[in-house]
Amino acid sequence: MRKTTMLLSTLVVLPLAMPVVADTQWPTQDVTLVTHSSSGGGGDVMLRNMGRTLEQKFGINTVVDNRVGGSGAVAMSWMANQAPNDGYTILSVTPTQLITPLRAPGIPTYQDLTPIARLLTDPTTLYVHENSQFESIEELLQHARENPRSLSIGIGSAGSLDQLVLQNFARETDIDVRTIPHEGGGDAVVALLGEHVDAVIGEPGQALTHLESGTLRMLAVFQEERLETYPEVPTLQELGYEVISNKFRGVFGPPDMDPELVEEIGHTLRDIVNDEPWKTYWGEGSMTPSYLGHEEFTEFLHVANEELREFVEGLQ
Structure with missing residues (x-):
């Protein structure tokens, strides 16, 4: 692989x-x-x-x-x-x-x-709104494969590391999604809070308050080990997708x-x-x-x- x-x-x-x-x-x-x-x-x-x-x-x-x-x-x-x-x-x-x-x-x-x-x-992570139908990264991937380009994923800005991570994530997992760039990670989080995108790829810090309150839910971590602060969230590597970003x-x-x-x-x-x-x-x-x-x-x-x-x- x-x-x-x-x-x-x-x-x-x-x-x-x-x-x-x-x-x-x-x-x-x-x-x-x-x-x-x-x-x-x-x-x-x-x-x-x-x-x-x-x-x-x-x-x-x-x-x-x-x-x-x-x-x-x-x-x-x-x-x-x-x-x-x-x-x-x-x-x-x-x-x-x-x-x-x-x-x-x-x-x-x-x-x-x-x-x-x-x-x-x-670390780079993927998170969704609390109202999202997806409770796990596996559910999101299954839906994306069955419904190409139905999902929109927000990133901080065009040409950023987040975009490159997303493109490789899509390649590695064989999904086709719509990339929605913003003027920064904060704006991407605002879009997710308004449920204008289905998920965001970004670091935990830019969504910390909302992750802690449960308004946003983290589904996956793009590194080799789980985060100490979110030990319940799996890495993509655990699922066989070795897209790693720091x-x-x-x-x-x-x-x-x-x-x-x-x-x-x-x-x-x-x-x-x-x-x-x-x-x-x-x-x-x-x-x-x-x-x-x-x-x-x-x-x-x-x-x-x-x-x-x-x-x-x-x-x-």
Whole structure:
């Protein structure tokens, strides 16, 4: 059986950093946190939790700047061409910042910016509304096979990792569904809450409140092991479908940043791992701290970019 693995070979999970007393010179002033996600999307939620943690720990202010559009192209272009490179404007990144330039040449790539650090890895899951007729992933698959293109599955944005996961999920399970892109994961969740789509592929964190309340129901996990926070939800691998995806979350800066400042920012973000509300954010979202500093993160991106290049080319 074909095994479709996204970014798994480049996933290195490191032990949790122990809390330390902050002695860094970053941050000493207000920080702008940029995301391509709309309000409530994965990047937006991540930065709001990061911002509150930095505010409480360092006594500074933060603002989240949502630069939505073009599956990350708007935010990447602004960071590459207009953002100040003094270390106080940083961009949240996921595989979207690799995939979009691969699909649309001319958009700034990770090599045009400054990779600062990888912070977390985030599982990909599939969930439905509580009113859904599907109580299990097997029921959804059976219905999809018997009724081609009858199901609509929402994703965060066109050209995102979620779309690539969905396309491989459909191939591996031999189903034909309609892909419904949105302006971010938060918007996809809103569509599901309104029952405008039948299911959503995305990370648990962007739907956490609704999953906890039971308004949404998780049916499957796209990784090798079940999530500790949702032990009742099976992996696709258990069912014989080896579509595996782990989304990385990190931060970039503008081009030509001072290397010492890049290291300082990375170390600060590494060392808040057990501070609140950051710890609760990644814990409740079933994420794994997996810090890589600038050099290691850059090497990781080289490998991941080639994986995704082959993947994107194979879908065309």
